[in-house]
Amino acid sequence: MAEEEDEKEYRWETGYEKTWEAIKEDDHGMLEASVADIIHKAKRKRQSERKGGARLGMMRHLFIILDCSASMMNQDLKPTRLLCSIKLLEDFVDEFFYQNPISQMGIIVTRNKRAEKISDLTGNPKKHIKELQNLQHTALTGEPSLQNSLELALKSLRLLPSHASREILILIGSLTTCDPGDINPLIKTMKVEGVRCSVIGLAAELCVCKRIASATGGEHSVVLDDKHYKEQLNAHIDPPPATTRLDAALVKMGFPHHALHNSTTDAAMTVCMCHAESTDESSRLMSTGYLCPQCLSKHCELPVECRACGLTLVSAPHLARSYHYLFPVKPFREIAYESNTPSSCFGCQKSFSNTEKKVYICDKCMNVFCVDCEIFIHESLHTCPGCANNPDTFLKNADSLPAT
Amino acid sequence: MASEVDKSLLIIILDVNLSQRIVRQETKVLTQCLDSTIVFANAHLMQKSNNQLAVMACHAHGSLFLYPDEKHSEVRQIDGQYERFTLVERSVRQRLQEAISEIRTDRPLNSESLIAGALSMALCYVSRLEREKVAGEKLNSRILVITASNDSASQYMNYMNVFFTAQKMGLILDVCSLDQELTLLQQGCDITGGNYLKVAQLSGLLQYLLWVFLPDPSIRSKLVLPPPVKVDYRAACFCHQELVDIGYVCSVCLSIFCKFSPICTTCHTVFKMPGPMPLKMKKKKKNIDAVH
Amino acid sequence: MSNTISGKNLLRPTGLRCKNLHEYLKSRPPDILNKLYHNPPICLAVFRELSEIARHYVMRLLFVEQPVPQAVIASWCSKLHSEEHQRVVQVLNELNVWNEASIPGGLPGWILNSTFKKNLKIVLLGGGKPWTMSNQLETDSKPRDVAFLDSYALERWECVLHYMVGSQQQEGISADAVRILLHAGLMKLDEEDGSPVITQAGFQFLLLDTASQVWYFILQYLDTIEARGLDLVECLTFLFQLNFSTLGKDYSTEGMSEGLLTFLQHLREFGLVYQRKRKAGRFYPTRLALNIATGQNKPLSSDLEKEGYIVVETNYRVYAYTNSNLQVALLGLFCEMLYRFPNLVVSILTRDSVRQALKSGITAAQIVGYLRQHAHSKMIEAGPPTLPPTIADQIKLWENERNRFLFSEGVLYSQFLSQTDFEVLRDYALNTGVLIWQSERKRTVVVTKAGHDDVKRFWKRYTKGSN
Helix, strand or coil, X not given: CHHHHCCCCCHHHCCCCXXXXXXXXXXXXXXXXXXXXXXXXXXXXXXXXXXXXXXXXXXXXXXXXXXXXXXXXXXXXXXXXHHHHHHHHXXXXXXXXXXXXXXXXXXEEEECCEEEEXXXXXXXXXXXXXXHHHXXXXXXXXXXXXXXXXXXXXXHHCCCCXXXXXXXXXXXXXXXXXXXXXCHHHHHHHHHHCEEEEEEECCCCCHHHHHHHHHXXXXXXXXXXXXXXXXXXXXXXXXXXXXXXXXXCEEEEECCXXXXXXXXXXXXXXXXXXXCCCCCCCCCCECCCEECCCCCCEECCCCEECCCCCCEECCHHHHXXXXXXXXXXCCCXXXXXXXXXXXXXXXXXXXXXXXXXXXXXXXXXXXXXXXXXXXXXXXXXXCCHHHHCCCCCCCHHHCCCCXX | CCCCEEEEEEEEEXXXXXXXXXXXXXXXXXXXXXXXXXXXXXXXXXXXXXXXXXXXXXXXXXXXXXXXXXXXXXXXXXXXXXXXXXXXXXXXXXXXXXXXXXXXXXXXXXXXXXXXXXXXXXXXXXXXXXXXXXXXXXXXXXXXXXXXXXXXXXXXXXXXXXXXXXXHHXXXXXXXXXXXXXXXXHHHHHHHCCCEEECCCHHHHHHHHHHHHCCCHHHHCCECCCCCCCCCCCEECCCCCCXXXXXXXXXXXXXXXCCCCCECCCCCCECCCCCCCCHHHXXXXXXXXXXX | CCCCCCHHHHHHHHCCCCCCHHHHHHCCCHHHHHHHCCCHHHHHHHHHHCCXXXXXXXXXXXXXXXXEEHHHHHCCECHHHHHHHHHHHHHHHHCCCEEEEEXXXXXXXXXXXXXXXXXXXXHXXXXXXXXXXXXXXXXXXXXXXXXXXXXXXXXXHHHHHHHHHCCCCCCCCCHXXXXXXXXXXXXXXXXXXXXXXXXXXXXXXXXXXXXXXXXXXXXXXXXXXXXXXXXXXXXHHHHHHHHCCCCCCCEECCXXXXXXXXXXXXXXXXXXXXXXXXXXXXXXXXXXXXXXXXXXXXXXXXXXXXXXXXXXXXXXXXXXCCXXXXXXXXXXXXXXXXXXXXXXXXXXXXXXXXXXXXXXXXXHHHHHHHHHHCECHHHHHHCCCCCCHXXXXXXXXXXXXXXXXXXXXXXXXXXXXXXXXXXXXXXXXXXXXXXXXXXXXXXXXXXXXXHHHHXXXXXXXXXXXXX
């Protein structure tokens, strides 16, 4: 197999890594400065890996396959593998929809050699979280089945339009899988269909998992502890670069009105479409909501697929939330702090003292920032304050976006 | 907990662009706005000894912090005003004077104010204070924008980035418009849970500020304040800048178009013509056909 | 706020009450209140102590010249919080911040007290006369920085506290200060040798946070102020000027009256201000003087106390990172000391040690409050809750242990001649709800004092009837 040749060697096969040499004592024999430096470097590294302008699959469709076999009872992750996974997945779902607002997600559990879809592809995080919480008291029995669950996921993903990205994320704690047949043809089909499949192992690396991941362009990793687990999950929040065979398409979407305090007294109390069928306490009459521009049915939150006519309903800010992936702030250049650099950080106004060894400069607007602002700008703000405050440069950020 | 102390930080961003319509009509207006803003700022400081304040000015060529100002921190009382208030008043006026005289005149003045830039600096400032706070302290921050200029679409990206970052940080954005309805900033208020107010009479600016924007978000529910405005969340298409109810979105870059076009003008992607589509897309396909 | 242990709550159990600023002002005669409102610093202090809604009412009325109808003001507060509105109205009335006034149409209205309004406006907008201490000064040749002032203030204040617990360092405290301690009932003269010893109230005082201690102490001082021939209004005004001064800045003594200069010397002794020499002409306020009256809007306690030093573990061990004798002595009030190291004291909370403290009048809430106030920053980071809940609960349980007896006054009926007599009387008492205790075997009934007359009448009627 071609993939296996360029695989990197295992850790134990590499030469000595002299990790202790990276740590240096300062004048007082303390290590803190050195450790902080290492952490900082790691942060910088993560940012530089993020490339801008790449085609990202924006309308993501992700299936999460969660192992619910007996092996999930293991207590190496506290309190158990399953409870830990559920807790982390809840955060993951929220963050996933925050960062990918017009994406959809579905959840499949596998146990007793069977696969079961507990929530279908939808864009509503609340539904997923509710289903996940219901899983807490589920019975963990038997063995998982990779093939069955992948086929189940594939059945739904296959129907999606060709412009949508298709992804599967497997969380597996078992070291075995019980499949009805040969899994290799299935892997080939997934490859043909452009399904990207990643695996996070909770126990140990399995050859079959590794092969699935590398064949479909996904990632494979094994968690060390709960923190590492969270990091591994979070790596799947950023959209993966779209594979080239993904077709681009124009998708029809509705931008509903905010039906708030509608003009006069005619704002009759109505039940929204999302809660019309459910009978629990959340279905109450409201006068506010969003009206589908095509069929005028009411929905209580966005984004949502209209229950009546199937139109995807979003608000303009939802789309805007994803723009920063397309136009990220370029990494700043690290320069040594000298006397001729400005006396304070352009962003937070902190005055540089001599303890500041490195400051950061934006090559576009030539303003200087401190370490913390540099991280803040690249990780959450996604706008360079210097460029945004310069009448010559503020447009360049958005020059390819004539905006609304 | 007894050990938790709330601090309330208010950042005021005052638009001092000289080409604002109301300023061009009557130059005095700017002085009046400045006076009201300073009194309002001091009124915030007067509420609690823990309250913190920052004042920024923003114009067509940039923005800057007027207060706190590390250079002018010494002040002696000259009249019965509380020392801290005198300091605010003096450093705001002094710094603003410097700033306005520094504005370069070789550039056209009638461009828009860089409010999004000022907001992004304010967010950096808040995130620094969040980092520097001691354990057991809780910082409630909010930003108030006072402006008479228009919010232009050219800063759309910057605005959106700022709004979502603010929402994530739990920071509230209030907007006080002196001249026209600001649709973009209105969205920002709605996203972050702040108040939006268009002042009807400029002469009563101070009273408007004290009534609507002085209460901390925690107490706003107890006081009767103007109801939230209807926010227009419709998107404008990239091709004609018109608000659309139903539009077409590029699956790669999420640009919005009002009609189907074979190529995306933003990312130059060539779209697949709507050909035979799988089951689920049938409805949509019909609609597309109907457009053509 | 319900679980916040403020200085006021701490002191309640044994009647040592620390008034907050409003309570203090309310207890002054009305004409003093009006005189006080002539001074901008006091107006600002009163304003800051108001509740949040009351502050917004005042702000909204500040620039209104005519009276505003009461109904209009009531509509400012949402209907759900009308109780709060009522409370605000009451406080503003009591403090004379606003007065009733009728509006031409005959509606009842309110208008801000004109003196208060004028002076609050001066604070906010400027105008009027500068405050007494703000004369221009040449720059100090040897300026004092904040760190120096902090350590000075703490040292002076601890001197007073040291004296109270009777630690070795007994110098450095004047007879005046001792008189105030005696007046406040924090210390009393020993019956045998006449030397001052600490009282129950004194122990409770020690366990307060520094800001509350200073405020309580100052209140007691103000009580004695007129006896010293000083003017209360003048001193209070000066005190609040200090309250609103800037830390690390020097102020001038020029133009201060003789009385104020004496007052300043007293403040100097307690560490509220720093002066290099008595006649230096300048002084520096310290952190103790700042935010003196801020009962509810307290600044960070760590601002004042520097660093928390106590770590409490779930095994009842209390580790205190300190070398101050005072702090060790305070811990010793309710802990059993185990080891002492140069910078660390290890002690343990036991039932006996806590009971010992409870016996001397300290309450469980005070002990818990003290541990929480001085908790090490690591404990605060790990929290909330800052303290292990088991410890806090156990201390409270130990206190409840002492409250097992329920005393109720009553009248005893006994020596019934027959079981039926007993039962008739008992059932009557039971039905009327005045029965406290009864024993069938001993034929004894205890009824409440209030019910005694009724039961007696019933008994007379009963015995007559049976005869």
